[in-house]
Amino acid sequence: MSIFPSKPDEDFKIFVYEQFSRIGKALSSPHRLILLNILCQGEHSVEALVDSTGLNVANVSRHLQMLKSVNLVKIRREGKYIFYSLSDEETCLFFMEFRRFAEKHSSELHAALNLISDKPSRMNIVDMDELRQIISDDSAVIIDVRPETEYRTLHLPKALSIPLDQLEDRYNEIPEDKEVITYCRDNYCILADKAVNFLLKKGRKAKRLDIGILNWKLAGLPVETGFEEK
Known part of the structure; x- marks a missing residue:
């Protein structure tokens, strides 16, 4: 822990920037950034964060x-x-501004996104305005493929909770007469991509939302909590 300097000169300036660097160090782990991403959705228990990240309790607690x-x-x-x-x-x-900055300046990130841009799931997308109309018209089935704990904290209106690892077993729960829209945390979350690919192979019309639940929430659009009524 840093000790407040006794001399209000160069030592003080170093002290101030040391505090800035401590925040930078806290952000220097991809696992901690993922935790911040999840916590942007709302409060989570340690157990729920373990479920969402795949890390063990000790590592989640340490981060x-x-x-x-x-x-x-x-x-x-x-x-x-x-x-x-x-x-x-x-x-x-x-955190969201930090991500936006990284998206703008990271050439490696641009290259990675280009590699997946021609995947079927990335060529079948729905934007925010289209989804607002879909929700209003009730013209498609919206599936949240995140873990149930994240769905319970925050989800899109009318969305069903079918986590990706349950999708195959619960496939028959999806109405057959409507297109399917999947979404997860953000546009980097591959859970929605995997869900779309699975549904396309089943012969279904399926698309993914091109943003995540956080972008939707920060745009001031309505969200829900808890589980949908059966």
């Missing part, structure tokens, strides 16, 4: 402690359970 050390996340205890959330809404806005 969360690093984020907490620079006040990017906060903690809440309820009995034996521990819940994490972002420290404030500004943290999510900062």
Whole structure:
């Protein structure tokens, strides 16, 4: 832990920039960025974050402690359970702006996106305006393929929760007379791509949303919580 400098000169300037660098260090892990992405959706228990990330409890806790050390996340205890959330809404806005900056400046990211741009799932997309009309008309089935814990925290209106690892077993739950729209966390989330590819192989008309639930929420569009009524 840094100690506040006693001399208000060069030592103070170094101290200030050291604090900036601590936040940079906290953001230097892809796993911690994924955790921030998930927590932008809302509060999650440690167990839910384990389920969403595929990391074990020890690693998730270690990454969360690093984020907490620079006040990017906060903690809440309820009995034996521990819940994490972002420290404030500004943290999510900062994270999304950080992503936008990286998208603009990372040539490696551009190259990776180009590699998948001609995949069937990336050629069958729906944008935000189209989806708003689809929701209004109830003209397609919207499937959230994220883990159920993330769906419970935040999801699109009228969306069904069918996590990707359950899609094959629950395929018969999808109405046959409508097109299917899949979505997940963001446009980098491959869960929606895999779902579209599976559905296309089944002969279904399927597309993925070209943004994620966070972009939808930050655009001020309606979202829901909990599970859909059966």
